[in-house]
Amino acid sequence: MNRDHTCGQLRKADEGKHVRLAGWVAKRRNLGSIVFIDLRDRYGITQITFDENHSELVKDVRNEYVIEVEGTVALKATPNPKLATGEVEVIASSCKVLSTAKTTPMIIADETDALEDVRLKYRYLDIRRNPIKEKLLLRDKVTTIVRDVLHKDDFVEVETPILSKSTPEGARDYLVPSRLYKGRFYALPQSPQQYKQLLMIGGMDRYFQIARCFRDEDLRADRQPEFTQIDIEMSFADEEDIFAEVEKVMRAIFKETKGIEDLSFPRIKYVDAMDKYGSDKPDLRFGNEMVNVTDLFKDTSFVVFANAIKDGGIIKALVFHNACDKLSRKKFDEFNEFVKVYKAKAVAYLKYDKDAFSGSINNAISEDEKNALKDYLKLENGDVVLMIADKKEVAQVALGALRKKLGEELGLIDHDKYCFEWITEFPMYEYSQEEDRWVSAHHPFTAPRDEDVDKLMDDKANCYSRAYDLVLNGYELLSGSVRIHDSNMQAKVFEALELSQEQIKNKFGFFIEAFDYGAPPHCGVGIGLERLVMILSGTDNIKDVVAFPKTASAYCLMSDAPNYVDQDQLDFLSLEIKKD
RNA sequence: GGUGCGUUAGCGAAGUUGGUUAUCGUGCCUCCCUGUCACGGAGGAGAUCACGGGUUCGAGUCCCGUACGCACCGCCA
Numbered sequence: 001m002n003r004d005h006t007c008g009q010l011r012k013a014d015e016g017k018h019v020r021l022a023g024w025v026a027k028r029r030n031l032g033s034i035v036f037i038d039l040r041d042r043y044g045i046t047q048i049t050f051d052e053n054h055s056e057l058v059k060d061v062r063n064e065y066v067i068e069v070e071g072t073v074a075l076k077a078t079p080n081p082k083l084a085t086g087e088v089e090v091i092a093s094s095c096k097v098l099s100t101a102k103t104t105p106m107i108i109a110d111e112t113d114a115l116e117d118v119r120l121k122y123r124y125l126d127i128r129r130n131p132i133k134e135k136l137l138l139r140d141k142v143t144t145i146v147r148d149v150l151h152k153d154d155f156v157e158v159e160t161p162i163l164s165k166s167t168p169e170g171a172r173d174y175l176v177p178s179r180l181y182k183g184r185f186y187a188l189p190q191s192p193q194q195y196k197q198l199l200m201i202g203g204m205d206r207y208f209q210i211a212r213c214f215r216d217e218d219l220r221a222d223r224q225p226e227f228t229q230i231d232i233e234m235s236f237a238d239e240e241d242i243f244a245e246v247e248k249v250m251r252a253i254f255k256e257t258k259g260i261e262d263l264s265f266p267r268i269k270y271v272d273a274m275d276k277y278g279s280d281k282p283d284l285r286f287g288n289e290m291v292n293v294t295d296l297f298k299d300t301s302f303v304v305f306a307n308a309i310k311d312g313g314i315i316k317a318l319v320f321h322n323a324c325d326k327l328s329r330k331k332f333d334e335f336n337e338f339v340k341v342y343k344a345k346a347v348a349y350l351k352y353d354k355d356a357f358s359g360s361i362n363n364a365i366s367e368d369e370k371n372a373l374k375d376y377l378k379l380e381n382g383d384v385v386l387m388i389a390d391k392k393e394v395a396q397v398a399l400g401a402l403r404k405k406l407g408e409e410l411g412l413i414d415h416d417k418y419c420f421e422w423i424t425e426f427p428m429y430e431y432s433q434e435e436d437r438w439v440s441a442h443h444p445f446t447a448p449r450d451e452d453v454d455k456l457m458d459d460k461a462n463c464y465s466r467a468y469d470l471v472l473n474g475y476e477l478l479s480g481s482v483r484i485h486d487s488n489m490q491a492k493v494f495e496a497l498e499l500s501q502e503q504i505k506n507k508f509g510f511f512i513e514a515f516d517y518g519a520p521p522h523c524g525v526g527i528g529l530e531r532l533v534m535i536l537s538g539t540d541n542i543k544d545v546v547a548f549p550k551t552a553s554a555y556c557l558m559s560d561a562p563n564y565v566d567q568d569q570l571d572f573l574s575l576e577i578k579k580d
Numbered sequence: 581g582g583u584g585c586g587u588u589a590g591c592g593a594a595g596u597u598g599g600u601u602a603u604c605g606u607g608c609c610u611c612c613c614u615g616u617c618a619c620g621g622a623g624g625a626g627a628u629c630a631c632g633g634g635u636u637c638g639a640g641u642c643c644c645g646u647a648c649g650c651a652c653c654g655c656c657a
Contacts, residue, residue, distance in 0.1 A: 170657030
C-alpha cells in the first residue's frame with residue numbers, strides 16, 4: 001500500500017493522525033529551509049510541509065513526480081479557503097519518489113496555458129486537470145444513474161455486436177475488412193438500431209445499452225466519429241410510454257447531478273418548430289418567435305419583397321426588444337454575411353425608436369406597411385425587426401440561425417436554465433438532391449402517422465412520421481420513433497424508398513424475415529450521452545467530455561490513429577492500396 | 581467537397597509601412613529566502629518564425645501551394 005488516505009479527504013478532525021499519502025507533485029514552493037508541496041490525486045490536493053529537518057528529502061523532487069509521503073496531520077496557521085483540504089497540512093517525515101517526470105509540455109492546473117491540440121496530444125496530462133477529470137466523473141455518474149433507473153424499471157442491458165453489417169441508408173459506415181471472407185467487410189454500427197428491434201422480436205421487451213456508435217462523417221464541435229448512445233427500446237409501448245421513461249431518466253439525472261427538480265417537457269410538432277424557430281432543435285431558453293409577415297406586404301412596391309412573394313416565398317420577421325442601441329450598422333452588415341451561409345440573400349431590418357422607424361428598408365416600404373408592421377408585431381420603442389424574404393425553407397432556417405446567434409449575443413440566454421422540448425411528427429421522408437430520390441428522414445423502420453399511411457407512396461412531401469427528438473437548450477439530445485412492426489407496412493416503405501427487392505433482401509433480409517415471426521409493437525430512443533454530459537457540465541465542446549477524442553479531421557493526435565499498416569497485414573486481408 | 585481564421589522558445593502570446601541583436605508572460609535550470617498556498621528576489625539557458633516555392637538588395641512580415649489545428653456550410657437514416 002502506497003497510501004492510507006487520498007489527497008482529498010483529510011479535514012480538521014484528522015489532526016494528529018499519522019498518514020501516508022501518494023500522488024503527483026502539483027506545485028513545489030521552496031522557501032529556503034522549509035518546502036511546501038501540493039500533492040495531487042484524483043480526489044484533491046493536500047499540502048505537504050517539509051520543515052528544516054526534512055527539506056533535503058525533496059531537494060530533487062520536481063513537478064509531476066509521483067511521490068509517497070508519510071507524516072502527521074496538522075492544522076494550518078492560515079487556512080486556504082480555496083481547497084477542501086485547506087485547513088490542514090501534513091508535516092512530512094519521509095518522502096519516497098515512486099516515479100520521476102520530465103518537464104510537462106503544458107501547465108497542469110485548472111487554468112492551463114495550452115491550446116486544445118497540445119492538450120489532445122498529451123491527453124493523459126490533460127486528464128489530471130480538474131476541468132477534464134470532473135467531466136469524466138460526471139459522465140460516469142450519468143451512466144450510473146441511467147443504469148439504476150432503467151434496471152429498476154425492468155430494462156435489461158444487452159450488448160450488441162460492434163462487428164456489424166453495412167447499412168445502405170444513412171451515414172457513411174466505418175468498414176472493417178474480413179480476413180476469412182476475402183473482399184467482404186464488417187461495418188461498425190452507426191447505432192444498434194436493427195439489433196435492438198430484433199431483441200424486441202426476441203421478447204426482450206425492455207432493453208437498453210450504453211452503446212458505442214460510429215459514423216464516418218465530417219465532425220463538428222458537438223460531433224465525434226465515435227460516440228456513445230444510451231440506447232433504449234420498449235415493446236408494447238408507444239410515444240407516451242417512452243416519453244415517460246425518458247423523462248424519468250432525465251429527472252433522475254438532473255436531480256442527482258444538479259439538484260434540479262422543476263423540469264418540464266413541452267411538446268412541439270416539427271412543422272411548428274420550423275415555423276416559430278426555424279430549427280428542429282430550437283433553444284427555448286429565450287422566446288423571440290419568428291412571425292410570418294408575408295400578408296402585410298402582399299401589395300408592396302418594394303421589389304425585393306414583391307419578388308420573393310411572387311416566387312412563392314415568404315417574409316419572416318423576428319423582433320428583439322431594447323436592441324436599437326446594441327445593434328450597429330456594422331452588426332447588420334455582419335448579419336448579412338451570416339445569413340448567406342444559409343443561402344439567404346440578405347437581412348432587412350427596421351429599428352423602431354422614439355416613435356419613428358429607421359433602418360435598411362425604411363425608405364423602401366410605405367408608411368402604411370410600417371404601421372401595419374407596428375400593429376401586427378406590437379412594436380415598442382427600442383425594438384429591432386429583422387426580416388428575411390425568401391423561399392420558405394431558406395427564410396425559416398436563416399432567420400432561425402440568426403435568432404440563435406442574437407439570443408446569445410444580446411444576452412437573452414440564462415445559462416443556468418435547462419429547457420427541454422419534445423419535437424414530434426417529423427417528416428417521413430426528405431428529398432436527397434444528391435441521390436435524386438426520397439430518403440428516410442429518420443430511418444426506414446420508422447412508422448408513419450396513422451393519418452398519413454395513404455400518403456406513404458403518393459404524397460411523400462406531406463407524409464409525417466411517428467419520429468421524435470428530445471431537445472435540450474438547442475441541442476438534439478435524442479432521436480427516436482415508434483417502429484414499424486408489420487411486415488406489409490415495412491415492405492411498403494421500402495418500396496417508397498425505391499429500394500429493389502434485391503437490395504432489401506441483401507441489406508435487410510434477416511431483419512425483414514424476423515417480422516414474419518411475431519413482432520410486438522415497439523418504440524425507442526437513442527440518447528446522445530456526450531451531448532447530455534456537455535450540457536450538464538456547461539461546455540460546448542464535445543472533446544471535453546470524451547476521454548481520448550479525435551480532432552475535427554478524425555485524427556488522434558496522441559496515438560496518431562489512423563496509421564499505415566504493414567504490407568503483411570494488407571496481404572492477410574487481400575487488400576491493395578490504390579496509388580494516387 | 582466548400583468557406584473563414586490560425587501556425588513565432590516547452591507552453592501562451594506580441595512583432596508597426598518588408599530593414600539588420602525577434603519581444604513579453606509563463607514554464608525550465610542555478611542561487612538566496614522558515615509559513616507559502618499563482619510564494620517572493622537575483623541570474624541563466626532556451627527559436628529551422630509549420631513546410632515548399634516565389635517576389636525583393638533584403639521576408640517572421642508580401643504572393644502561391646502543401647500540411648496541421650479550430651469553427652462553420654454541405655454531410656450526420
